[in-house]
Amino acid sequence: MAKRFFSTVVLWSVFIGSIYLWQMTAIVWFITLISVVAQNEVYNMAKNLGWKAYRVYGLIIGGCLPLATYYRHFLYEFTGGVVDGSTVMAVGFTVCALVSIRTREIRDNFQRLGGTFIGILLIPYMLTFYVRICELHPDVNIGMALGCWVVLVAKFCDVGALLVGSWIGKNKMAPKISPGKTWEGFGGGIATSALLGYLAVFFLPDLFPRDFAPWIAAVCAIPIAAMAALSDLIESVIKRQAAVKDSGKTIPGIGGAFDLVDSLLLSAPIAFILLSFFSHG
Incomplete structure (x- = not known):
């Protein structure tokens, strides 16, 4: 209990201090970091259950979701189009689908794709909503x-x-x-x-x-x-x-x-x- 209390105090102190110093930038990068770490833990547990996933691709997609959501206006200036979380998901799924073609086992393909995107949807996709919540007000x-x-x-x-x-x-x-x-x-x-x-x-x-x-x-x-x-x-x-x-x-x-x-x-x-x-x- 003492360790839990200490960790909670440290986490809240770092989080609030970071927001005070760097505002939204701190929130976005904190969400990105925690998303990738938590998503990797989900893949570890999925492995215990016999599920496979494209771990590296999944973590890259997951890490890009909150960043693309927040920096979409900046990205728009360079791409001339809307690049946000939805774009990251679509491109990521396409890449994983192309990678899965290398595997002959159809069942293995579906399992890897499913395992990869369950991890993405469960952690970074959901946590990205906090970026959107912070942007609700002018x-x-x-x-x-x-x-x-x-x-x-x-x-x-x-x-x-x-x-x-x-x-x-x-x-x-x-x-x-x-x-x-x-x-x-x-x-x-x-x-x-x-x-x-x-x-x-x-x-x-x-x-x-x-x-x-x-x-x-x-x-x-x-x-x-x-x-x-x-x-x-x-x-x-x-x-x-x-x-x-x-x-x-x-x-x-x-x-x-x-x-x-x-x-x-x-x-x-x-x-x-x-x-x-x-x-x-």
Whole structure:
């Protein structure tokens, strides 16, 4: 627990300090780095399950996704066309498909393509939504505040679930997947996220869009937190099937990069959709 607390403090300090110094550039490169590391961990676990993937190609595509999304306007000046995450995905799939032609086994081809793009879609594609969330508002500072708000809501759902679940948790949520999770903890996590989402906007209103009222923040936090909990369960399924306790050993006390961002994955697209309605004021 002490290692986990220390790692959490260090990570948040580095993250916030980097944002203060380099703003969006820090966020984009942090997302890129964590995406590639977590994606590689997914490929390692997939290997334990007997799945194959074009690892190098997949990691290159995954690393380019957030970068192409953020630097698309800069790339437009050089290419004369729209080069963004969608372009990276399309070109990447084409390259992997051409590479797969070398293999005679059709089943092996499909397995490698599937394994490669499951890793891409699960990690870098989802995390790239945080770049898009930060770009929702014309004021970059407000956009970054929205992105940090989503991270706060998603991560503290797990904290609230742990505290409430250990206190009054009785009814198992998914006993075969994650025996420690309870419905009471799930409800506590949702409530914690809604409360923190409300308080953040209530006490720091100047950091958020004018039409993003505290009560709206609390309502938006509910589905975001629910998706965070589901995202965490999906990682538990993958780790259980791969027979590993942690996705990696990158971060002391936490595990791997996938363990760090698990709750941020499915919560990202739903957050982007919801915040799109309240980010213009």
